[in-house]
Amino acid sequence: MLELKDVHTYYGNIHALKGISITVNDGEIVTLIGSNGAGKSTTLRTIQGLNKPRTGTIVLDGVELEKLPAHEIAGLGVAQSPEGRMIFPRMTVLENLEMGAYARKDLTTYKADMEHVFDLFPRLKERIGQKGGTLSGGEQQMLAMGRALMAKPKILLLDEPSMGLAPLLVELIFDIIKKLNEEGTTILLVEQNALMALSIASRGYVLQTGEIILSDTAENLKNNEMVQKSYLGVE
Amino acid sequence: MRHIRTGVLFGVIAGLLTFLFSGWSVAVMGLFAGVGLGLALESRLDRGSPSNLAKQVLPAALTAGAILLVLSLFQNFVVQPAIGKPSSYGNVFVPANIIGVIAIIALTMITASFRGLEEKWEKRAKMILLAVVAIAFPFIDTFTGLRWTSNVIFALIFVILGLGLNIVVGYAGLLDLGYAAFFAIGAYTTGILSSPQHNIYMNFWLVIWIAAGMAAIWGLMLGAPTLPLRGDYLAIVTLGFGEIIPVLFRNLIDVTINEPLTCWIIPGIQKMFGATSTVACINLVNHMDITAGERGINPIGRPSFFGYEFQSNNPTPWYFLIMAIILLSVFIIQRLHKSRMGRAWMAIREDELAAAQMGIDPIRTKLAAFAMGAAFSGFAGAFYAAYIRGIFPSVFDFSASIIILCVVILGGIGNINGVIVGGLVIMTADRLFLPALKDFLKGLMDFTVLPSLASNPTLQSIVAQNANPILYRFLLFGLTLVIMMAVRPEGLIPSAQMRAELHKDEEVVIDVEDNQKSKAKKG
Known part of the structure; x- marks a missing residue:
């Protein structure tokens, strides 16, 4: 591959x-x-x-x-959860996840993918309206991974x-x-x-x-x- | 208690401003202060029944009304004689004060009670109120003879400029220190296309779009080679561009373009072989005065609307024209902000590398911001040229760029409402309040201060020479900047992002659940 x-x-x-x-x-x-x-x-x-x-x-x-x-x-x-996370600090958790799907052409499963990310990281759902920069380190890591998953990468x-x-x-x-x-x-x-x-x-x-x-x-x-x-x- | 403090603030500002204008100004100030105070209090109130909310703000409204009345009385009976003007009675003073005080109290209560409406209706009610004030303003202004409209139009030009620059600086996070260059390009495009300078008289309604397009094209031309630069480097490049454009317009007064083949290359070759030149030099442009240099281009054509030609001595139609342009701009910018492109701008501003990883093309995104921002200043430039009827290179120099930037930063970077308020406050202060303050101080000097200094002629002449606030225009401006940045760096009406950024200790939570929790705690 x-x-x-x-x-x-x-x-x-x-x-x-x-x-x-x-x-x-x-x-x-x-x-x-x-x-x-x-x-x-x-x-x-x-x-x-x-x-x-x-x-x-x-x-x-x-x-x-x-x-x-x-x-x-x-x-x-190709999606990456980068070193140092590189989340968007002034965007909310939801906006960060939405950015992850920016490059996708096929959005038919978009909602299901968002649900899936929240299933994997229930913490993110709790923090959905919070600014990325105010999350703890572990939450930021989850957000970075969730954001990468929203791209539905190969x-x-x-x-x-x-x-x-x-x-x-x-x-x-x-x-x-x-x-x-x-x-x-x-x-x-x-x-x-x-x-x-x-x-x-x-x-x-x-x-x-x-x-x-x-x-x-x-x-x-x-x-x-x-x-x-x-x-x-x-x- | 906090409400009353805000009431005092609005009352004092409105009252002090009546010192500068006297006459009917107290009624107009009451109107504006009432709406402003109502809106300021409204956003802080908890939802409840409208009548209950009106009661809650009553003390603040009464305080503001009382302060306005006291200051207005003081103005009429103490200040007026001190600046050598007669106190007014009866036909102006009494109705103006009654209207002013009632306006500030009633409008505060009415506006605050909007909080009791459903959220959708609350928004609409506020919009309708502001629309009514905006539409009524020029008529009130004409009726009361205050003549503020023409200066307010200047403020509104800077509102458009601020809105455009806000796309570049606020949304995409690109510091542009030469934004006035695009304003100049818009204005000169209009000047060249509808003036005797080149005997071209195009219709204003067409020219305004050409001006916007021209500015956008120049935005792309400047942006394409420079936007790979980041931060400080980009700022320096835009600074350079902003310096070059006025110089260019100042000097494009004697342009000659020769066709190179016939004028140099063929004669040159012939000369090399000792022959005399046989081809005639083709002269493409001969001593053409494109921009008229320091003299400026004038008169520039005015718009007409279904047969009605806009006149210089009647600002009201101009006011509505620029209001329409602002409405259109706000509509477009709001759409842009929420669009895919708007998202991309936000991501670029936050972290360019991460944005690229999300699949955003950084260069294209930044170019779009530059071009869109420039297009709006093209609108402003076209309007400005038609309104003033004459344009001069010195208007578009570095200080203009800086003032536009300050409109954005003081108003609230990234927030449309903030930029509008910022533009209105800065430019009315500059064009309306400062000149009025000058007249006020001159009166005060001539009738009160200077006579009392008659025993000391040296001091008297020093005071007389320096009591002109116009001289301190930039000092006052700078002072305002310093104070604002120290006290309220996020601007008058900040965007949610800036508030989060600058007040990290107060964790900003938009989560509904947490909001309820924190409210429960307070309660």
Whole structure:
């Protein structure tokens, strides 16, 4: 479904992604794990068109994304719940969710999708008229995910959904990610919490300073000695 | 208690303004202050039966009425002699005061009682009241001989400009420091197309649309290369544009355009080979005076309406024309704000990157805001040119841009009602109250202050020279800005978003349930 081939991305002179190749198949959860600065978020930003790759190709269902501007990529069915959430702070929860559906051409299931988001995140329904900026961190995370879901994406990019959340909330968020996947959403998940990510993903890639050093099924990665040492904290 | 405080505020402002105008002004002030006070109180009241609501605001209304009456009496019997004018009696003074006091009390109570109506009817009642006041105003003005209408028309021109700039600054969040340039383009388009300057006399009703279109095209032309810039950078570019346009109009007085092939290229080549030029230079434009420079373009054609030609000495038709333009603008802008494009503007203003992730094309969205905003200033420019009949480059300089921006910010950025109030307050203060204050102070100086300073001629001459508030126009303006930004940064009538932004400690909740809870707590 989504295929990155030998993608190189630069920030000015800084070579952030040094030839990344990733495949995400229909219906999978694929996770990118790695430490700070490994290039995880840059990978998602590159897919979304916020950073342009200098070389390499990104193909979604046969369409080349790498030359398209971000808003057109969104129109093709790529939605992201970005790092730092990036919700619209002065819009209400409802308006934020409505913005999520902005690029959609097919609005027949719009109401049902809104209900679905509220089923997944009942908290958002309670806060429906509140400004996004006044929500707590966890609620903002839910809003960012809900907004991405309102786009009814072919592929959902999740950037650090657990960042800064209380352990209970983290589990809730991961349950929801799993549920979304079971309902048929393809997910590319970037996460520092490697253990949680590997426990729900089918496959994973390990990123280090802009390069993929390992790729395997989630099960194998979990048992890999290097991964255990570096990312799972097993002595 | 809070109601009475507001009543005192309105009473004092209305009363002090009668100092400047005397005569019938107390009746007109009572009318405006009554509507204003009623509206200010209305939004704060809890819903209830209309008669009960009227009773609730009675103390505030009576306070305002009493203050107005006291100040008006003081004005007539103490201030008038002090500025060297006779106190008036009988035929003007008594009816004016009776009408003024009754108007402020009755209108406050009537307006406040609208709160008791159903929400839909409440809105309609307010609209009808404002419409009646707006329609009645020029006739009252003519009857009372106050002659405010022509100045109010200026304020209304700035209301349109504010509404247009509000699209750019308030909705899309793009700081435009050169907005007067589009105003100038609208005015000069009108000037060029309906004046003896080029012997073109197009119909005003056509020209106004051409002016708006022209301004929009220039908006696109400026925007296309510059809108990828953000924030401060964009502001600087618009500042530059705003400086260039008046200079351009000042200097387009001797334009000669030669066709390059026949005038330079062919003769040049022939010269290179030592031959003498054989082709005649084709002169496309020869010493053409496009804008008349500092002299300005005048007279500019006036509109006519079913055979009635608008006249300079009768402002009433102009007043209704600009009111109609404002109504049309408000209607269009409200539609735009609620449209898909309006949503996109809001998203861009909040977070451009996130908006792009939602599938919004940032450049196209910003260009649309720029072009729409410019189009409205084109309307204003066309009206201005026809109304004044003469246009000069100096009118459209940087200070005009800044005043329009202040209309938006002081009124309430992002809020149509706020911008309208902002435009009316700033421009009437500038064009109506300040000149009246000047006359008032001059009278006070000549008849009271200066004679008492006769023993000290130096001081007397200093006071006489400086007692002119027009000299302090920009000082007063700046002072107002500073105070407003310190006391009420969200503007006179803020949008919900700005209030949320600037008062983060008071969490703004629109949720119905929470609202009830908080009310229950207060109760």
